[in-house]
Amino acid sequence: MADPAARARELALLFTSWPSVTGTADEAAFPERLHEYLTGFDAARVAAIPDDPFGRSTFFALKRGRSRRTIVLTGHFDTVTTGDYGALQPLALDSGRLAPALIADLRRSGENALALADLEGGDFLPGRGLLDMKAGLAAGLAAMEAYDGEASLLFLAVPDEEERSAGARAAIPQLKQAAATYELDIALVINLDSISDQGDGSTGRIVTYGSIGKQLLCAHVEGKPAHAGYPQDGVNAAYVMAELVRAIELSPRLSEETGQEKAAPPATLFAKDGKQGYNVTTPSSAFAYWNTMQHRQSGADVLLIARELAATAIADAEARTGHRIALHMAADFPKPKLATDHTLSLPDQSRLAFQRIVEENGIKGPAVILGFASIPYPAVMLREGPVRAAISAAVRAHGLAEVNYFAGISDMSFFGEAAGDLAPVAANTPIWGSGFTMPEAGGYPCINIGPWGRDYHTKLERLHAPYAFDTLPRVLLSVIEAVSKVG
Structure with missing residues (x-):
């Protein structure tokens, strides 16, 4: 041997x-x-x-x-x-x-x-x-x-x-x-x-x-587009997403400690509005996802905390825009009908899936939909x-x-x-x-x-x-x- x-x-x-x-x-x-x-x-x-x-x-x-x-x-x-x-x-x-x-x-x-x-x-x-x-x-x-x-x-x-x-x-x-x-x-x-x-x-x-566990938390924002000369007439999806990013980024509520070991706090990996070119209309949608890491928190725990953080962000956005903004979970709607494209990353597939949820369920903005965008790592x-x-x-x-x-x-x-x-x-x-x-x-x-x-x-x-x-x-x-x- x-x-x-x-x-x-x-x-x-x-x-x-x-x-x-x-x-x-x-x-x-x-x-x-x-x-x-x-x-x-x-x-x-x-x-x-x-x-x-x-x-x-x-x-x-x-x-x-x-x-x-x-x-x-x-x-x-x-x-x-x-x-x-x-x-x-x-x-x-x-x-x-x-x-x-x-x-x-x-x-x-x-x-x-x-x-x-x-x-x-x-x-x-x-x-x-x-x-x-x-x-x-x-x-x-x-x-x-x-x-x-x-x-x-x-x-x-x-x-x-x-x-x-x-x-x-x-x-x-x-x-x-x-x-x-x-x-x-x-x-x-x-x-x-x-x-x-x-x-x-x-x-x-x-x-x-x-x-350590990982959940790729995500949010789709459906805004209410308006002419940039009259932004108060609508709700800018990019702005609402900015409030969500501010609330979730590095939140200690989504960071756990076990003895001397500490899970990294959430970090924004992607945040982008849905505009494809230049015009003076405010963005109608936006999508973001966050890396979140867990020791003992389950997926349900992450969702509960994320919903509370999102509610705070939405309240701030409502106060500034003067518009009500609905908060939904992805589970509130049937899973969308998808033709899966395996050449796309899972987060990109998810971005399209959330768009399909909006279309298939006739969701009108302003609204936020929370969920997950990739494979869970328990x-x-x-x-x-x-x-x-x-x-x-x-x-x-x-x-x-x-x-x-x-x-x-x-x-x-x-x-x-x-x-x-x-x-x-x-x-x-x-x-x-x-x-x-x-x-x-x-x-x-x-x-x-x-x-x-x-x-x-x-x-x-x-x-x-x-x-x-x-x-x-x-x-x-x-x-x-x-x-x-x-x-």
Whole structure:
């Protein structure tokens, strides 16, 4: 059996050399390449994602132990584009050649002294997707190959984490079917995603017992257009939206704290009126959406708070304009009839869906309609109990810190034990069931243990190699062994 550290390095660099940008033919081909390369498992299969416009698949590999108790090792293999590397783009997937080229660039430009020191020191390796997150997949496979214990291990690699989590959403029913087919009792899902740490690694060498949630809150404003010479005759949709943005942006009511961990407050990602050209008529409509992040708040909680914030904004707008402005929820109306265009982003599909709601229901302005504009990422958390206690002891022995929430949204939201009912979210998301579908919740105990590094999604994406290759496989083996012995 190969040394896990050497194997983790070998696989990480190999997987990085295989291009897999989200939404490309390379991404679609990646699972078959895994299937052809990896051997020695009791079962392995590529499972197609139904109705996927890119023809993508997930990849499963099973190593059966002496019991049905099973730990799943999972992560995504898609990456963001390599276009940001500029002239170095041909080297983006070749860490060995990219490192000296980046060092030369950084020496010449004098920019980013930390990146230069990291790369010159030799402990950090660059490459698109090496950190996010092919080194995590490699460590999981290296640990899986080295493991010889009671538990069964199931490796699961998915596409499309970077855009719509189509891979993880499709993998949930596939995973449940695999568990039934191979008679597996899933005790834990370990997500292998990467952690960003701009310091000494102390905040990167962690286990997270949950993942932060995300809801893309949105609002459509239907105004009452008027000539700009007589603006008081109508209600400017752009102005009403400005009041909504002012009320919601950075609102502490939509920002939670758990101990020392704080969820980011809401941020406006898009706000635009519906005008297509110049004239002196005030905008008749506007659309905006906000990134909101949760620890314990459910979708229903987010809607309730957003409605209260919107009511305050509307009251201010009414006082200034002298017009009454109605406040609706998307769930107040039937879901619109849509011809889904998968070339559009989900928020863009939602913008059109809200316009269709206005048309199909004869809504006259001024009015505001609140809802959601994309896939929900429920917050998940591993409950206190024997499994969490066993994990805690195992990781502390390797010097890892323990954190409640993975700070960036992740596929854990679909595998884990989500808090709150998604029915209110579904009812207030007009493209639910057309733009996307949601699986039944995974409901598995789920944690994240992955590599750490810096600046992913940029050309300076780099992996801390000693931790990823030497420490991480040993940590995973310890956690697997500890969980295999719980009750």
